[in-house]
Amino acid sequence: MTPDDLWRALSDPAQDLALTLALLLPAVVLAALALRGQAPWPLARALLLRFRWTNLLFVGLMALSVGLGGALLSQERALRQAAARAADPFDVIVAAPGDEVRVLLATVYLQPAAALPLLGADALRAIQADPRVSLAAPVAFGDSHDGAPVVGTTTAFLDRLAGPPTEGRPWRSASEALAGAHAAVTLGETIVPAHGHGDAAEPEAHTGAGLTVVGRLPETGGPWDRAILVPIETLWALHGLASGHAPQEGERLGPPFDPDYFPGAPAFVLSGERLADAYAIRARHDREGAMAFFPGATLARLHAVLGDVREAMSLMAVLTQALAAAGVLAGLVALARLFARRFALLRAMGAPRRFVLGVVWLYAACLLGAGCLAGLALGWASAGLVSAAVSARMDMAIRASLGWPEIQLAACAFSAASVLALAPALAAYRRAPVEDLRAG
Known part of the structure; x- marks a missing residue:
């Protein structure tokens, strides 16, 4: 059996789950490398607790972008489904x-x-x-x-x-x-x-x-x-x-x-x-x-003509998440500079460079992951509110809910952002501890 045959043999939910796990693979690999043979989690947790309000701001920014993107995409899909249901009795x-x-x-x-x-x-x-x-x-x-x-x-x-x-x-x-x-x-x-x-x-x-x-x-x-x-x-x-x-x-x-x-x-x-x-x-x-x-065929052609709208909404959702991730990572770079003296002390006490790299990356990944999860929850909550408003406007029962496409979008955003999170981690990795100790 070829990989294509195996993929076709899977049910749709199994395909969606496999695709989601594949999108998360880069983040999983980076997490395994960051934790291999080291124990950066206690220090990363301390950073999360020490700067909780700043961290909440970063998480909220990421959650807002993921939630907005998920709500837009789910609303567009729900609108198409409602339009198709309305045309069903008209053969x-x-x-x-x-x-x-x-x-x-x-x-x-x-x-x-x-x-x-x-x-x-x-x-x-x-x-x-x-x-x-x-x-x-x-x-x-x-x-x-x-x-x-x-x-x-x-x-x-x-x-x-x-x-x-x-x-x-x-x-x-x-x-x-x-x-x-x-x-x-x-x-x-x-x-x-x-x-x-x-x-x-x-x-x-x-x-x-x-x-x-x-x-x-x-x-x-x-x-x-x-x-x-x-x-x-x-x-x-x-x-x-x-x-x-x-x-x-x-x-x-x-x-x-x-x-x-x-x-x-x-x-x-x-x-x-x-x-x-x-x-x-x-x-x-x-x-x-x-x-x-056939009303359904005409509606399908109309959706095909308007397909660019969905692509534009998807692009807007991706760009929004990219901007949010860039803002979070820029803030993490600034925080990494504030942590420079602490990391320099760790290095002076014998901690290897990869330990510092693991701490900074794990700290960033936790913020990004929490933001994506909170974004899915926000998107799920806002989808109902937006559906009620659009239903009243369009005179159709629109029931939007987050599905696999929105989960996969969040997984893709998390994986991409976790890869980009190597930037502040590498910045801390490459700093010379002697200079940071003198500067302090």
């Missing part, structure tokens, strides 16, 4: 030809956008004629209530998205609505949607069209948690359009829709029973006059 999206990213942001993440072209009766006929489609849900948006988007769709899609209501009941008429898990409305409240979003909203556009909130959906962890969901027929009626059903059918909600009375929808969410069905659905409906795409 295939069909919309009018145009920008996939724009449709993705409007449909999955409910970001306000300029009016999207509508898919009409021809698209509906093609979708309803496809035997592989097990779920075909039109989605309409563009209205809001107190800043929360009002989205029209079908109960079948809401069951797939979140499941049955945890409070109240599903809607039974076009005058009823469901609230997302975090929507700022109460059961029994009557709302009047405004046309548009934000400053451009027109509160008087739908005067008299009161909707009663009759249920609340479970939490999905995505932007739909803050939305108010209504039958798509309700949105069509608010804008003076046909209901999607023949007049003789009376008030009817949900599919099947009649193409002759179908006013159009910005997007359809389609699903199949099997994965192969999803690929066939996408291929069949990605045609002239329509655009079909």
Whole structure:
């Protein structure tokens, strides 16, 4: 078995552990050399206790840089995971030809956008004629209530998205609505949607069209948690359009829709029973006059385009740790000069040069190691606080936690800094004891 075969045979946690230990290897080797045949630890411990406040400052500086880097990287990873979770219920999206990213942001993440072209009766006929489609849900948006988007769709899609209501009941008429898990409305409240979003909203556009909130959906962890969901027929009626059903059918909600009375929808969410069905659905409906795409694939391409952001954040984290380590080492060089007379006395009493080298390096390594460990603890604590703030801002449940990448970054920082810590140790190693004793 080759080393590559052995590496592939290891599980992911075992690979991460092996990589972390490999990153720590330089520090472990230096520690073994510093302690070999000597006993520098009692003197190094005395230095740690004697200058405890200065040492705490050095440890805090290193901890801040490691914690900041870990929090940034874990937050970026958590944001990508939350975005992917939000797109999971949307197997295939069909919309009018145009920008996939724009449709993705409007449909999955409910970001306000300029009016999207509508898919009409021809698209509906093609979708309803496809035997592989097990779920075909039109989605309409563009209205809001107190800043929360009002989205029209079908109960079948809401069951797939979140499941049955945890409070109240599903809607039974076009005058009823469901609230997302975090929507700022109460059961029994009557709302009047405004046309548009934000400053451009027109509160008087739908005067008299009161909707009663009759249920609340479970939490999905995505932007739909803050939305108010209504039958798509309700949105069509608010804008003076046909209901999607023949007049003789009376008030009817949900599919099947009649193409002759179908006013159009910005997007359809389609699903199949099997994965192969999803690929066939996408291929069949990605045609002239329509655009079909996998939200996950579009999101992956978007992440690839934004990959430079992660690289920039990683570089910033490394540079921050390098600057912190440089500051700590510069301070240790200054302290080594203050310790020069003490080391000179040790040398005069017969201590070898390598003993002085071991004391200074071990002292520096302890400070750097404590800083890295404290940084991981700080990053773990701050990740939760930052996640709460970003979740409120992005309307997604973002749960950041430190993982192997952050541990490996801290291990790499410690090993690199421990190697650089040889600089103050070598400075003390090369000093002539006679000169230091005379200077004292």
